[in-house]
Amino acid sequence: MNPHKMVPTxxxxxxxxxxxIACKYCYMYFRGDESYKSxxxxxxxxxxxxxxxxxNEYIEEYGLEHVIVxxxxxxxxxxxxxxxxxxxxELLSICSADRLGFTVQTxxxxxxxxxxxxxxxxxxxxxxxxxxxxxxxxxxxxxxxxKGTYAEATRGLVLAQSAADLRFxxxxxxxxxxxxxxxxxxxxxxxxxxxRMNILLPDADHDTMSTYVKSSLNExxxxxxxxxxEWWKDYPRTNIRFFEDIINKIVGADASSDLVGSAExxxxxxxSDGDIEAHDVSRINKSGxxxxxxxxxxxxxxxxxxxxxxxxxxxxxxxxKCSECPVYNICRSxxxxxxLLEGKWL
Numbered sequence: 001m002n003p004h005k006m007v008p009t010x011x012x013x014x015x016x017x018x019x020x021i022a023c024k025y026c027y028m029y030f031r032g033d034e035s036y037k038s039x040x041x042x043x044x045x046x047x048x049x050x051x052x053x054x055x056n057e058y059i060e061e062y063g064l065e066h067v068i069v070x071x072x073x074x075x076x077x078x079x080x081x082x083x084x085x086x087x088x089x090e091l092l093s094i095c096s097a098d099r100l101g102f103t104v105q106t107x108x109x110x111x112x113x114x115x116x117x118x119x120x121x122x123x124x125x126x127x128x129x130x131x132x133x134x135x136x137x138x139x140x141x142x143x144x145x146x147k148g149t150y151a152e153a154t155r156g157l158v159l160a161q162s163a164a165d166l167r168f169x170x171x172x173x174x175x176x177x178x179x180x181x182x183x184x185x186x187x188x189x190x191x192x193x194x195x196r197m198n199i200l201l202p203d204a205d206h207d208t209m210s211t212y213v214k215s216s217l218n219e220x221x222x223x224x225x226x227x228x229x230e231w232w233k234d235y236p237r238t239n240i241r242f243f244e245d246i247i248n249k250i251v252g253a254d255a256s257s258d259l260v261g262s263a264e265x266x267x268x269x270x271x272s273d274g275d276i277e278a279h280d281v282s283r284i285n286k287s288g289x290x291x292x293x294x295x296x297x298x299x300x301x302x303x304x305x306x307x308x309x310x311x312x313x314x315x316x317x318x319x320x321k322c323s324e325c326p327v328y329n330i331c332r333s334x335x336x337x338x339x340l341l342e343g344k345w346l
Contacts (some may be wrong), residue, residue, distance in 0.1 A: 001136070004050065005060045006076050006078070006265075007268070008233070008266055008267050008268050009054075009064055009067050009068060010067075010070060010266060010267040010268070011055065011067060011068070011069050011070065011267070011268050011269075011270055012068065012070045012072045012267050012268070012269045012270065012280070012299070013043070013051065013071055013072065013074050013270045014043070014070055014072050014073055014074060014076075014269065014270065014271050014272050014280075015042065015043045015071050015072070015073065015074075015079050015084075015087065015272060016041065016042055016043070016074035016076055016272065017036045017040060017041055017042075017073065017074050017075040017077065017225070017271070017272045018036070018041050018073070018075070018080045018285045019073055019074045019075040019078070019107075020072050020075050020078060020107070020109065020110065020144075021075070021107055021109065021142065021143050021144070021149050022142055022143065022144050022296070023140055023141045023142070023174075024139075024140050024142065024200050025140055025174055025203065025212065026076065027190075027203045027244070027280070028073075028280070031203060031208070031212070032224065033250065035076075037118075039271060039272050039273055040272045040273050040345050041200055042078075042079050042083070042272060043087070043272040043273075043274075045086070045090070047272070047274045047295065047296070048086075048087050048090050048091065049090055049094070050274065050295050050296055051091070051270060051274065051295050052090060052091045052093070052094030052095055052296045054090070054299060054300050055067060055069070055094075055095050055100070055300070056094060056095055056299060057299055058299065058300040059099055059301070061299070061301055062301075063235055065099065066099055066101060067095075067099065067101070068098070068099055068101045068102070068103060068147050069101070070102075070105060070267075071084075071087075071098065071102070071103070071104040071105070071124075071254055072104075072105050074272075075106065075107055075109075075110070076104050076105070076106060077104070077106050077110040077111070077115065078110070081114055081115060081118055085117065085118060085122075086177065088102065088122050088124075089299075091291075101123075101125070102122060102123070102124040102125065102128070103124065103125040103127065103169070104119065104124055104125070104126055104127070105127045105129065105172070106126065106127070106128060106156070107128070107129050107141070107149065107153060107156075107159055108128040108129070108130065108152070108153040108154075108155075108156030109149055109152035109153055109155075109156060109159070110156070111128075111155075111156035111159050111160060111300075112159070113159065116159055116160065116163045116166055116221040119166060119167075120165040120166045121161060123142060123167060123168065125167045125168075125169045126160055126166060126167060126168050126169060127156050127169045127170060127172055128153065128156060128160060128170075128172070128173050129141070129153075129171070129173075129174075129175050130150075130153050130154070130157060130171050130172075130173060130192075131161070131174055131176060132173055132176070132179065132184050132187055132188060133179065133183075133187050133191075134148065134150040134151075134185075134344060136176045136178065136179055137149070137150045137153070137290070139176065140174065141153070144162045150253060154192065157171070157192065157194075161193065168320045169184075169196060169318070170194060170195070170196030170197050170198070171188065171192075171194050171196070171197045171198075172197070172198045172199075172200060173188075173197060173198070173199050173200065174199075174200045174201075174202055175199055175200065175201055175202070175220060175221050175223060175224075176215070177215045177219040177221075177222065177223035177318070178215065178219075180222075180223065180226050180228070181222075181223045181224065181226030181227030181228070181229070181230060182223070182226050182229075182230050183197070184223070184227060185227055185230040185231060185234075185249065186237075189234070189238055194236065195238055195239065196238070196241075197238070197239070197240055197241075198241040198259075199224075199227070199240065199242045200242075200259070201220065210334055227240075228243055230241060241256060241257065242259060242260065244256075245257060245259065245260050246260055246330065249330040249331075250330055259283050260331060265278060265279060265312050267279075268300060268303050271291070273294070274279050274294045274295040274296050275291035275293070275294050276291065276293040276294060276295060276298065276300060276302065276306075277303070277306075278303055278304045278308040278309035278312055279309075279312060280307065292305075292306060293305075293306065294328070337345060
C-alpha cells in the first residue's frame, strides 16, 4: 500500500527507448545514465498486454476513477502508426475506456495527416516539445547529424493546431535565457499562435550545473519574471501551467504537477522493458539505472516500496536553510528529482 496521501494517476510509458533527434540537454541520453543502451528499443506486445492487466489491478486496488497513460520515449511515434494503434487497441480491450485516457509527448517531427487522424480517432491528447525561435530551438534540439529540427517540428505543430478534431494540449519548452522572457512569449503567441504552454528548467544539480547549464541562476530568474509579466498581462488568453501552479500554491490550492510546490510524486514511469520507476529524471544522478520492479512480475503499486519513490515523498527531505525560506510552503523546494538522490542541492 502507498503510505502517502496521493496515489499517482499518470503512468508515463516509454514505448520507445530511442529517438530520431538528439537534444543536447536530454536526461535520457546525455546526462550520464546509459541504461537505454540495454533497453528494448520498442515496447513488446506482451509487455503492453501485461501492462493493461496491471493498470486494471492498480485502478481496483486504489479505487481510482481515471488513469492517464502518457506515451513517451525517446520519441514515441517511432513505434509507427500501425503498432501505435495496436497498443491502443490492446489497452482498450483490457481496460475500461471511461477509466483510461491517453496522451502523447512528441518532438513533432514525425507528425503527418495520418498520425493526426489516428490520434484524433482515439482521443489521444497531444503535446509537442519546442524551444521557441529557430535560433534557440536549433541550438539544443538537433538531429543526429547536428542539424536543427525547428522546420520539421513547426511543420508538425501547424498540423496539430489546424486539426479541428485533435486534442492538442500545447507546447513544452526547456528554457534558454539567452533571449528574454518577453521575446519568448511574443514569439510563441504571435508567431506560432500557441495558446497553451509549459516551461521547464534544464535538468541539473549542484555538482553538474556548471557542466550542463551555461546560464546563471540570475539569468533564469530574470527570464521567468519577465515571462510572467508578459503572460499576466495577457491572461487568461494564454495558459502557462508553471505559473498557474505557483498561483494555485499561493492561494492554498494544489499544483497540477511536481515541477513546483509538490511534496509527492505525480507520475509513475514504465520503461519499454516493463521496468517500474519512480521518476526517470533521477537518472541524471546515476551511472547506471537499476530497477527492482517490473510489470511482468510485480504490481504497479510496488513502486511505493522503491527507495527512490520513498525519498521523493519525504517531507523532511530538504536542507534546513531551504525549509526556513519564507516561501518554502509555496515552492516546496521546486522540482525535486535532480538534486535529491545522490547529487547536492543547488
